[in-house]
Amino acid sequence: LIWTRPDFAAHTHIDTFVNTVQTLERGLFDAFFLGEGLRVRENRGRVYDLDVAGRPDAISQLAALAAVTDRIGLVATQNTTYNFPYDLARRLASLDHVSGGRAGWNIVTTDNAWTGENFRYGGWLPHERRYERAAAFVQVAKDVWDGRAVDLHTDLVDVTAPPTVKGRPVLFQAGDSPGGRDLAARHADVVFSANTDYEKARAYAADLTRRLASYGRTRESLRILPGAQVVLGDTAAEAAEKAEWIQREQITGPRAIAFLEQYWNKDLSGYDPDGPLPDIEPAEGELDPSRGTLPIEHRTGKLERIAGWRALGLSIRELVIQVTPRHNTFIGTPAEVADEWARYVRTRAVDGFNILPQLLPGTIEEIVDRLVPELQERGVYRTEYEGSTLREHLDLA
Amino acid sequence: MTRRTLATVTAAGGHPGPYELALAGKSTLETARLVAERAEAARIDALFVPDLLVFGAQGTIGAQEPLVFVSALSQVTSRIGLIATVSTTFHHPFNLARLFGTLDHVSAGRAAWNLVTSSIGEQNFGPGELPSPEDRYARAAETLEVVNALWDSWKPGALRAGPDGRAVLDPSLIKPISHAGDFFTVQGPLNIPPLPQGRPVLIQAGQSAAGIALGARYAEVVFTALPTLADAHAFTDKIRGQSARPGLPLIFSSFHATYGATEAEAKRLVRERLEAIDYEKGRALVADMLGGGVDLSEAKLDQPLTESHIPDLSAIGRRRGRVEIFGRLIREGRTLRELIQAAQDTGHWSVAGTPEQLADAVQERFEAGVLDVLSINGIADDRTHDFVVNGLLAELRRRGIVKPDYRGHTLRDNLGLTL
Numbered sequence: 088l089i090w091t092r093p094d095f096a097a098h099t100h101i102d103t104f105v106n107t108v109q110t111l112e113r114g115l116f117d118a119f120f121l122g123e124g125l126r127v128r129e130n131r132g133r134v135y136d137l138d139v140a141g142r143p144d145a146i147s148q149l150a151a152l153a154a155v156t157d158r159i160g161l162v163a164t165q166n167t168t169y170n171f172p173y174d175l176a177r178r179l180a181s182l183d184h185v186s187g188g189r190a191g192w193n194i195v196t197t198d199n200a201w202t203g204e205n206f207r208y209g210g211w212l213p214h215e216r217r218y219e220r221a222a223a224f225v226q227v228a229k230d231v232w233d234g235r236a237v238d239l240h241t242d243l244v245d246v247t248a249p250p251t252v253k254g255r256p257v258l259f260q261a262g263d264s265p266g267g268r269d270l271a272a273r274h275a276d277v278v279f280s281a282n283t284d285y286e287k288a289r290a291y292a293a294d295l296t297r298r299l300a301s302y303g304r305t306r307e308s309l310r311i312l313p314g315a316q317v318v319l320g321d322t323a324a325e326a327a328e329k330a331e332w333i334q335r336e337q338i339t340g341p342r343a344i345a346f347l348e349q350y351w352n353k354d355l356s357g358y359d360p361d362g363p364l365p366d367i368e369p370a371e372g373e374l375d376p377s378r379g380t381l382p383i384e385h386r387t388g389k390l391e392r393i394a395g396w397r398a399l400g401l402s403i404r405e406l407v408i409q410v411t412p413r414h415n416t417f418i419g420t421p422a423e424v425a426d427e428w429a430r431y432v433r434t435r436a437v438d439g440f441n442i443l444p445q446l447l448p449g450t451i452e453e454i455v456d457r458l459v460p461e462l463q464e465r466g467v468y469r470t471e472y473e474g475s476t477l478r479e480h481l482d483l484a
Numbered sequence: 485m486t487r488r489t490l491a492t493v494t495a496a497g498g499h500p501g502p503y504e505l506a507l508a509g510k511s512t513l514e515t516a517r518l519v520a521e522r523a524e525a526a527r528i529d530a531l532f533v534p535d536l537l538v539f540g541a542q543g544t545i546g547a548q549e550p551l552v553f554v555s556a557l558s559q560v561t562s563r564i565g566l567i568a569t570v571s572t573t574f575h576h577p578f579n580l581a582r583l584f585g586t587l588d589h590v591s592a593g594r595a596a597w598n599l600v601t602s603s604i605g606e607q608n609f610g611p612g613e614l615p616s617p618e619d620r621y622a623r624a625a626e627t628l629e630v631v632n633a634l635w636d637s638w639k640p641g642a643l644r645a646g647p648d649g650r651a652v653l654d655p656s657l658i659k660p661i662s663h664a665g666d667f668f669t670v671q672g673p674l675n676i677p678p679l680p681q682g683r684p685v686l687i688q689a690g691q692s693a694a695g696i697a698l699g700a701r702y703a704e705v706v707f708t709a710l711p712t713l714a715d716a717h718a719f720t721d722k723i724r725g726q727s728a729r730p731g732l733p734l735i736f737s738s739f740h741a742t743y744g745a746t747e748a749e750a751k752r753l754v755r756e757r758l759e760a761i762d763y764e765k766g767r768a769l770v771a772d773m774l775g776g777g778v779d780l781s782e783a784k785l786d787q788p789l790t791e792s793h794i795p796d797l798s799a800i801g802r803r804r805g806r807v808e809i810f811g812r813l814i815r816e817g818r819t820l821r822e823l824i825q826a827a828q829d830t831g832h833w834s835v836a837g838t839p840e841q842l843a844d845a846v847q848e849r850f851e852a853g854v855l856d857v858l859s860i861n862g863i864a865d866d867r868t869h870d871f872v873v874n875g876l877l878a879e880l881r882r883r884g885i886v887k888p889d890y891r892g893h894t895l896r897d898n899l900g901l902t903l
Binding site: 146 | 513517549551552553555556557558559560574575576578579582583585586587589590591592675676
């Protein structure tokens with residue numbers, strides 16, 4: 088959406104980032120987080136989506152932002168599959184140095200086979216072995232930052248490094264698979280969970296607490312920050328209407344068609360997105376499990392799912408709007424959303440939220456100017472930065 | 485056509501050198517910021533960041549990863565170019581294309597890549613030994629083919645404003661590169677829109693035969709250690725002779741200047757510096773300049789070294805260009821003491837004098853057509869800042885050799901380079 092609105096600057100322009108991060112710092116945010124994409128989004132061999140058409144390198148962007156901010160943490164997503172452990176550890180340590188201790192690393196293993204076509208090893212590691220490499224990779228990075236010599240030689244990671252640089256970026260992890268949860272329990276300081284609904288969040292926190300114990304850690308050593316979208320209005324009705332508008336803007340015709348093509352696995356470009364669902368039958372076979380654009384539970388049982396969709400009698404675009412999950416969206420007045428968040432925080436279901444803005448700068452300006460004061464009034468949000476490092480902001484040892 | 489002028493570069497802070505002496509107590513970024521601000525105020529064309537790839541005994545100094553470092557500097561400067569040294573031996577081209585693409589975007593078109601193939605660092609990147617120079621340069625050439633294709637993978641107009649003002653993506657103008665070579669297979673396209681400069685400025689360092697071949701074919705600027713005018717002529721003739729592009733690559737030389745208010749003062753400073761050299765440690769330094777396999781611990785300081793001290797070049801796997809220079813100095817009959825003195829400047833062009841005399845030396849090479857980009861030291865050191873800015877640079881501007889101000893907003897504009 089950022090890309091397709093003429094009144095917003097292109098999201099690769101650094102000024103967009105500078106404005107955003109300075110607003111967040113005014114709102115006393117713990118950190119600014121950037122994702123990673125290593126391949127242009129394609130469907131059936133054609134680039135179709137502006138969404139990730141621009142995914143510059145996060146560490147370089149955050150280093151630039153470090154020079155124009157003082158307090159806010161700077162979290163870069165970087166994968167452990169297509170980087171060298173020593174090189175990445177050094178780049179992250181450099182970010183930590185230039186920012187005065189504000190660096191964070193969101194550890195991912197990447198969508199392997201598809202992304203891998205941009206690298207020499209295309210699809211070189213099955214899912215479990217990616218996490219095996221990730222765990223060894225993170226251990227190397229920690230050794231490098233703690234000034235320990237590294238001498239590790241396996242078929243996945245091969246490094247000899249002298250004791251070197253000091254640095255201590257905060258480690259984030261987002262994978263929700265068992266391998267991802269274990270990696271988080273073993274190494275992460277913060278998890279970005281996808282379990283935002285209150286009951287799911289409680290269950291997730293309980294599961295992580297169990298996994299932490301098996302690595303000799305307590306719940307106190309981990310911060311849980313589920314993803315959240317926020318839509319605010321003066322009244323509940325106004326907020327709901329705005330949320331509806333945003334959803335319609337986000338699901339454009341080409342995007343709706345591309346969504347269906349993933350299920351049909353056929354060229355549907357001739358269909359009108361505002362017309363009925365395609366009358367042809369989908370291709371045989373389940374969805375490609377190596378692609379990360381669909382939730383795991385949607386990658387099987389596609390024929391039943393499609394039959395169910397047909398029964399709804401909606402247009403292609405209406406259907407996609409309806410089936411696109413909105414479980415992580417908080418919609419309401421600032422007071423309503425603040426009340427709900429206070430409940431999450433007080434019961435330790437979460438330690439905070441990773442906010443995914445839909446509109447820039449609109450969403451974050453609203454949050455900073457309207458939601459933050461309500462949260463402060465309820466005693467669940469800081470009123471000033473007490474420390475100067477990201478580790479201090481998150482109250483991590 | 486714009487008249488040819490001399491471009492200027494200075495080293496960014498944050499690595500060993502005289503700046504740290506003058507700016508003790510400041511953080512790496514603060515130091516670098518001060519250097520950058522002074523350099524930009526003096527209308528220097530670009531900041532240069534080397535890469536040591538390993539952390540030495542000096543702690544974090546020299547340790548900063550250059551791309552991260554210059555990305556930070558991009559936001560405290562607005563005009564000066566940013567040159568980051570990155571090895572092709574230890575990186576994948578898809579990552580490199582993204583990293584330099586990002587730098588060019590965050591700096592609004594001020595990125596340059598100083599391409600090296602590395603003479604150290606392999607122990608941190610396993611598995612195995614440092615590849616041979618031949619393999620390193622072959623990998624560098626393939627890397628360049630890939631990154632250039634990736635930077636060009638979005639054709640003009642692929643992303644443009646539509647009739648309603650919305651951004652429109654034309655997928656037919658974004659092509660995969662489908663590269664399959666000896667070192668890499670890369671599908672593409674790049675996932676970053678076209679760079680402000682199209683491609684970052686490509687600088688290359690490496691004076692061995694393989695380095696010259698790579699530079700002649702791909703580089704827009706070559707970074708050199710050319711101690712004498714004769715060296716500069718020989719090198720320029722050689723690389724331009726191999727290049728199919730007239731006037732390219734530009735010759736970029738490091739200028740190790742000793743500034744004095746009078747000639748006598750400059751000479752005194754040089755003498756003091758030579759007297760302060762630890763000549764016993766210097767034996768190891770010269771041995772290193774000769775490839776590291778020579779034992780000079782018993783050689784007499786004031787006698788010339790002999791042919792037997794010059795190693796067989798084909799057995800040298802790193803810094804061959806440097807070995808060639810020192811081998812030649814031995815053949816010219818230099819004593820070990822003189823070689824140790826030359827090694828202090830690691831084979832670079834070194835001149836002492838008043839700003840006018842230094843300007844004469846620069847003018848001589850510039851007018852001979854063997855110098856296009858000059859690396860100037862001492863700009864951030866309070867003891868020499870005035871000599872550099874109001875002395876040497878002002879004199880070169882008076883003589884019309886250095887342009888009075890930035891010519892444009894991208895580094896390409898300022899270096900007069902077009903794609």
